[in-house]
Amino acid sequence: MIGFLALSVTLGAQIVCHVDTDGVLYVGKGSLFYNGGGLQMKGNAVFENHGNVMVVGNGTTDVFKTIDAAGADKVETNGGGNFINKLNEPTAYASTNSINPTTPPVYTYGQLFISGIIQSNIKGIVDQEYRQVSHGAYQQIGMPFYSKSASTLNSELGKFFNTVRRSENEILRWNNSRVVFDNLPNLSFKLGEDTKAFTYFSLGGKALDVSSLTRTLKGRPVADVLDADKKITLENAGEGMFFGVGGSGINEYGGRYNTYLQDGFHIASGGTAWNGDFGKNIYQFGNPYLTNLDLSQIAIAEANGDGNNLSNIYGVRLEVSGVQFKPNEVGGSTSYKAITFNTGVATGDVDYQVIRPMGTFVIKLNDNIAKPILDFSTLRRFKYHPRSATTPYTVTAAKGAGNTSTVKQLGIIGLDANGNEVERTYYVVGETTVSGNSTQVKAQIGAQGDQLFGTFEEDPINGGYDNNNVSYWLYLNEANENDFKGKNIKMVNYNSNIVSFKFEIRENAELVNDATHLLSQGEGFYYRKETESTAHPIIQNAIVNSVPGNYQNGVEYNIYYGKPQSIALGTDTSLKKSSTIVVFSPENDNYFVIFDKTWKNADIQVYDMSGKLVHDASKVSAAGRYELPLQRTSAGYIVQITSEKGEKVVTKILR
Numbered sequence: 001m002i003g004f005l006a007l008s009v010t011l012g013a014q015i016v017c018h019v020d021t022d023g024v025l026y027v028g029k030g031s032l033f034y035n036g037g038g039l040q041m042k043g044n045a046v047f048e049n050h051g052n053v054m055v056v057g058n059g060t061t062d063v064f065k066t067i068d069a070a071g072a073d074k075v076e077t078n079g080g081g082n083f084i085n086k087l088n089e090p091t092a093y094a095s096t097n098s099i100n101p102t103t104p105p106v107y108t109y110g111q112l113f114i115s116g117i118i119q120s121n122i123k124g125i126v127d128q129e130y131r132q133v134s135h136g137a138y139q140q141i142g143m144p145f146y147s148k149s150a151s152t153l154n155s156e157l158g159k160f161f162n163t164v165r166r167s168e169n170e171i172l173r174w175n176n177s178r179v180v181f182d183n184l185p186n187l188s189f190k191l192g193e194d195t196k197a198f199t200y201f202s203l204g205g206k207a208l209d210v211s212s213l214t215r216t217l218k219g220r221p222v223a224d225v226l227d228a229d230k231k232i233t234l235e236n237a238g239e240g241m242f243f244g245v246g247g248s249g250i251n252e253y254g255g256r257y258n259t260y261l262q263d264g265f266h267i268a269s270g271g272t273a274w275n276g277d278f279g280k281n282i283y284q285f286g287n288p289y290l291t292n293l294d295l296s297q298i299a300i301a302e303a304n305g306d307g308n309n310l311s312n313i314y315g316v317r318l319e320v321s322g323v324q325f326k327p328n329e330v331g332g333s334t335s336y337k338a339i340t341f342n343t344g345v346a347t348g349d350v351d352y353q354v355i356r357p358m359g360t361f362v363i364k365l366n367d368n369i370a371k372p373i374l375d376f377s378t379l380r381r382f383k384y385h386p387r388s389a390t391t392p393y394t395v396t397a398a399k400g401a402g403n404t405s406t407v408k409q410l411g412i413i414g415l416d417a418n419g420n421e422v423e424r425t426y427y428v429v430g431e432t433t434v435s436g437n438s439t440q441v442k443a444q445i446g447a448q449g450d451q452l453f454g455t456f457e458e459d460p461i462n463g464g465y466d467n468n469n470v471s472y473w474l475y476l477n478e479a480n481e482n483d484f485k486g487k488n489i490k491m492v493n494y495n496s497n498i499v500s501f502k503f504e505i506r507e508n509a510e511l512v513n514d515a516t517h518l519l520s521q522g523e524g525f526y527y528r529k530e531t532e533s534t535a536h537p538i539i540q541n542a543i544v545n546s547v548p549g550n551y552q553n554g555v556e557y558n559i560y561y562g563k564p565q566s567i568a569l570g571t572d573t574s575l576k577k578s579s580t581i582v583v584f585s586p587e588n589d590n591y592f593v594i595f596d597k598t599w600k601n602a603d604i605q606v607y608d609m610s611g612k613l614v615h616d617a618s619k620v621s622a623a624g625r626y627e628l629p630l631q632r633t634s635a636g637y638i639v640q641i642t643s644e645k646g647e648k649v650v651t652k653i654l655r
Contacts (some may be wrong), residue, residue, distance in 0.1 A: 014038045014063050019045040019082075021069060027051040029088050029108055032382070032396065038062040038117070041082040041124065043069045049110030050086050052382040054395070057117035059225060064117055066124040076152055079125030080218045085110035085290060085357070086129055090214045093131040096351050097384040099296075100511060105384035111357065112221060112290040113380060113395050119146060119223035128290060130215045130358055133319075137168055138202040139210060140360045142286020143191045145219025151187040156217045159207050161187060165253060168206035173199050174284040179238045179261060180251045197222040197229065197288035198376055200360050217358075222288050230288075230377040234310070238280030239368060246613050247274050258612060264338070264446030265314045265364040267472050267611030270439035274612070281365040285376075286358070291395065293355040293379040296386030299341035306378035310363070312370040315340035315445065317362040318352055338475065342366075342442035345407040347428045348476050350509045353386045406430060408481065408561065410525045410538065411504035414453050414546075416497045423453040423495060425474070427525070429481040429561045436460030436479075437469040445476040447609050452495035452549065452636065452654065455559070463487030464558075470640060470650040472611035485523065485562035492554035494652055499548055505540045516540040523562045530556035535564050554652065580649045582628070582639050590630060591639075591653055595622035599643045604628075609636045619644075 016037030019025050023045045027033045031051035039055050040063065041047055055064055066074045066082040074082075087093075088108045097105040112126060128144070150171055154160050162169045165183050172181035173195055181202055191199075224230050243249045247258025257279065266278045287293050294306075295316055301309040319337040337349035346353060355361055363374075380395050381387065407430040414422045426445075434441045437457050447454045455477040457469040463484070477489055505512050507519050517524040517537045525538040535558070536544075549555045580596040595602060599622040606615035606628060614637070620626050622643075630637065641649045 014061050015040045015065075016062075018042065019047055021045055024048065027053055027110070038064065038121075039124070040065040040067065042067050042071075045082055047083040048086060049084060049112065050088055050108075052111050052113070052396075054113045054115075055117065056115050057121075059116045060118070061121070062117050063121040064114055064124045064221065073123040074125055076125070076149055076218075080127050080216075082127075083112070083124060084127040084129070084216075085112055087131060087214060090129070090131050093211070094133050097354070099351050099353065099385045099509065101383075101385050103385075108384065109357070111292065111382055113382070114221050114290075115224050115377075117223060118225050119229065122146065122220050122223055124220065125218050126221055126290065128217050128219075128357065130210065130217055131213075132210045132358070134209075134211045135205065137205050138172070139205050139208055141201050141203055142288065142358045142360050143199070143201055143217075143219075144197065144222055144286075144288050144290050144357060145192050145217070146197065146222050147193040148191040148219040149187070150184055150189045150191055152218065153203070154187075157203070157208060157210065157215055161204065163187065166255075168204040170204050172202040172204075174202070176237045176283050177239075178252070179241060179243075179257070179279060179282070180253065180255075181260075183253075192219075192222060192288075196232070198232065198285045200284035200286045200362075221290055224289075224377040231373055231375045233371055233373050234283050234363065234365060235368060235371040237282055237365075237368075241280070243274055243279055245274070246616075247279075258614075263364070264317075264475070264611070265340075265444075266446075268444035268446040268474055268476075269314065269441045270437050272611075272613075273607070277367070281368055283363045283365070283374075284360065285363070285374075286360045287355050288376055289380050290357050291380040291382060292357070292384065293359075293361075293376065294353065294381040294383075294386050295339075295355060295361065295379065296346055296350075296353040296388075298374070298379070300344075307375050308372075308378065310341075310365070310370075310372045310374065312366045312372065313341050314364045314366050315342075315348070315443075317364070318355065318360065319349075338445045340443040340445060340476065343407045343428070343430050343432060345430075346509050347407060347409055347443045347478075348426055348445055350409075350506070354381065354384060406481075406520055407433070407508055408519055408525075409506040409509070410559070410561075411506070412491065412559070413502040413504060414493065414495060414498035415500045415502055415543070417499050419500075422497050423451060425454045425491065426476040427455065427489060427491075427559055427561070428476060428478045429484070430478075431481060433478040433480050435484040437466060441478055443476060443478045444474055446611050447473045447475045451475065451609055452652075453493045453498060454491070456490045456492065458484070458487070458489045460484070463489070465490050467648055470638070470648070472607060472638070473609075479561070481521075481523070481561060486560060486564045488528070488558035488560050488564065491527075491557040491559050492652075493546065493549035493557075494554040494654070496548045496550055498546060500543050500545045502543045503538045503540065505538070512540050514541050526560040526563055528558040528560070528564075530558065535560060537563075580641055580643075582641075582651045582653055591628045593620075593626040593628065593639070593641060595625075595641075596643070596647075599647075601644050603642045605640045606630070607638045607640070609638070 019041045021043035029050045092107040243257040339348045410427045413424045457466045459466045526535040528535040604617045
């Protein structure tokens with residue numbers, strides 16, 4: 001702490017801490033600075049925060065202010081440079097902090113928690129350093145500021161925004177009810193005032209660089225006093241809407257729904273694309289605060305918890321990347337992380353349960369019946385790992401012990417020749433998880449748009465492929481630990497960059513110790529390559545070599561929970577073989593189906609990797625080859641071809 005720091009209590013208890021002109025107050029990494037009352041900085045005073053700052057007011061007269069030399073409140077045009085939330089490891093922005101509390105976080109930053117100060121008394125301008133992985137054509141972002149002019153983003157992010165839709169220079173805000181991005185009407189639009197602070201924004205990504213250098217965004221923090229500023233009822237997202245056949249319906253801006261709307265949760269839980277609740281009951285949000293948000297307990301009714309219990313939640317999608325946009329072509333994000341909660345334990349990408357400041361997330365509910373309330377203010381957290389349900393909520397709460405449920409999760413991480421992660425997939429088993437295609441599944445997540453490595457839906461009786469459900473595949477697959485014990489799910493690698501696999505085993509979302517095979521109930525996971533007769537035990541953090549895949553013929557593996565009793569090569573349930581194939585023609589820059597000579601006609605369906613039907617042709621003559629009418633864009637597809645006798649061929653292609 002350097003310079004001039006005045007501690008005072010003024011009449012009305014408005015200010016407890018005042019940093020005067022030329023003063024510097026420094027909060028170190030991992031430190032907690034608590035201020036019970038108002039906080040003020042004057043002139044060129046600097047409050048540099050690398051740790052955690054709590055400012056707790058009396059709910060009426062306390063203030064948070066930055067003032068000029070004459071004592072007037074600073075505004076957008078002259079504010080900034082006083083209170084600064086710093087990034088401590090700015091180049092580690094792409095790293096993920098472990099949920100294990102004994103593992104030190106690798107990416108940390110200054111966080112500011114303000115509570116009990118009404119919005120009109122939060123006059124201070126905060127500098128928030130920002131660095132993030134580039135998301136592609138549009139950057140997904142939360143704006144944790146009140147009454148911030150959209151035009152200020154021009155200088156702060158180093159590009160000029162406009163209001164021209166589809167220019168990749170506009171600022172969009174998500175409309176949960178209408179399932180569409182709305183344009184800002186003008187750049188004088190006040191973020192956090194003309195719209196809620198927890199709005200999900202999408203910034204045009206053309207010439208936008210938020211990765212190679214640190215940006216600084218400035219604004220007034222958001223208050224937590226009024227319910228309207230911190231709570232929202234999750235209801236009626238997409239209610240009554242029809243997205244058209246195959247998502248071909250047109251929204252109010254003239255765009256087709258299938259150019260941006262994705263719902264891998266619905267596909268994986270026994271639904272079909274563009275039917276039922278596909279694309280509905282989805283709520284997209286930005287973090288409204290300058291602290292982390294902990295989503296780990298939002299589906300749990302806790303006696304002394306954060307007050308949130310989204311009892312009908314299916315899962316959360318976050319950390320999107322590869323956002324693509326081309327007018328009237330299939331778009332959306334090609335990759336994201338996802339967590340599901342229906343098992344009572346978080347499953348999937350559980351290391352991503354804590355949302356960073358300016359981060360975003362998407363909630364998928366199972367239905368529109370319960371209409372739960374989400375309170376953002378009680379999700380705030382300084383720690384970089386999630387809080388346990390057994391630990392009472394505070395913003396500084398530590399992580400406690402886990403619960404007693406037994407959900408086992410196997411993560412299989414595909415590595416390249418340098419040992420770097422390329423892709424991953426998950427397999428989850430438990431007492432309540434469900435085998436096979438069912439609307440009752442608890443945890444499944446559909447594969448993402450560009451995924452070349454995953455698992456197929458299993459036959460719940462025999463194991464292996466479910467030949468009736470091969471039009472989609474899975475990022476996270478589930479089966480029941482009792483009725484599917486010792487049976488195989490099919491994992492396939494089409495990615496030529498994957499040359500080995502690393503295993504990551506969790507029980508109740510917690511990593512088990514290195515070299516562990518058998519879990520709490522005396523069973524473990526096993527793997528077997530399709531051409532082998534021996535199933536090998538899967539051991540925590542073990543790495544095994546693999547033959548690289550290719551786009552036409554994936555390398556197949558069988559994954560088991562519980563050791564299989566007997567294995568005879570060629571007896572596993574598998575996709576029926578046929579000489580019908582899909583080939584690529586460089587001359588035509590497209591794919592063709594060449595039919596088995598015994599076939600007379602066929603039905604052909606083409607799905608994108610999220611399970612959306614993008615082409616459907618019936619009774620196609622098998623006398624000649626058939627060209628697939630695919631757009632000339634980079635995307636993966638699953639092609640399902642069924643003969644007049646019901647013989648089925650399924651293949652995956654990548655443009």
